[in-house]
Amino acid sequence: MIVAEVVRSGFVESVHHGIVAFTSGDGVGDVESPFFPRSSSKPLQTVGMLNCGLVPREEADLALMSGSHDGEKFHVERAREMLAAVGLGPDALRCIPDLPLGESSRKAWLRSGGEPEPILMNCSGKHAGMLATCVVNGWPLDSYLDPKHPLQVALAETVAELAGEPVAATGVDGCGAPVLAISPRGLALAFRRLVEAEPGTPEQRVADAMRGFPALVAGTGTDDTVLMTAVPGLLVKKGADGVAAAAMPGVGAVAVKISDGAARARTPVLLAALRRLGVAVPPMDEVVLGGGRPVGEVRAVL
Known part of the structure; x- marks a missing residue:
């Protein structure tokens, strides 16, 4: 079992159990039951937009569409x-008004007198891509979040x-867009397909854009950005509620859900x-602070 222990001043104060699916066939916990992958499914949705005929201005746009940006x-x-490239403004967005996700950006925005706006929401790149796809196809714009929309x-x-595998259920994500339930195993398999797809395919284009422009996927100094910058390929x-997925070509993929x-x-x-x-990854284990100084850590235990 892979768990995460929160250790403060030498005392284990809490333990978080992880469900982990590997494309190699093994796993930890229930890797077959469906769950909502939250924002970890964004790259898969971006592939779908390209399949629908979306032509991005540049490949970097695919990274923002697939990301949860810091604002x-x-x-x-x-x-x-x-x-603007498809003749629309921020008023076309149907994601919720929000403040920047990143702490420094949020503080700067509030100091300037700013208020929550849909364009600041961490999913605004995905929603902009959805709207652009609708424009290309002549589909209705106001109802683009309806699960029955084309x-x-x-x-x-x-x-x-x-x-x-089939989608087990359709829910509503935090941003208002549909979120689709699949298994941890299915999520890991999907990520492996992205990194091992043929050049020029929608899958490979999305994977290349995210790895080529990691700061657009998350933000300066965030986990996703740091990992993709430090480990070529x-x-x-990541996604809300303790979800993450990762893949390395020729090695495999993994999906994580903290129960x-x-x-x-x-x-x-x-x-x-x-x-x-x-995969040789950099040390990034989270530090536990007490009184503003390190007093412990969050560490994985096998």
């Missing part, structure tokens, strides 16, 4: 440009195809799983 200036500007039907078909995408949804347990377990695959 830094370069994130927000790119989302605006993606919308766009969402097509994206669900793509997710099922990549995961190698590695594809990583209790603890976000701070996600990275240590993901790193342990990647090391088990033989």
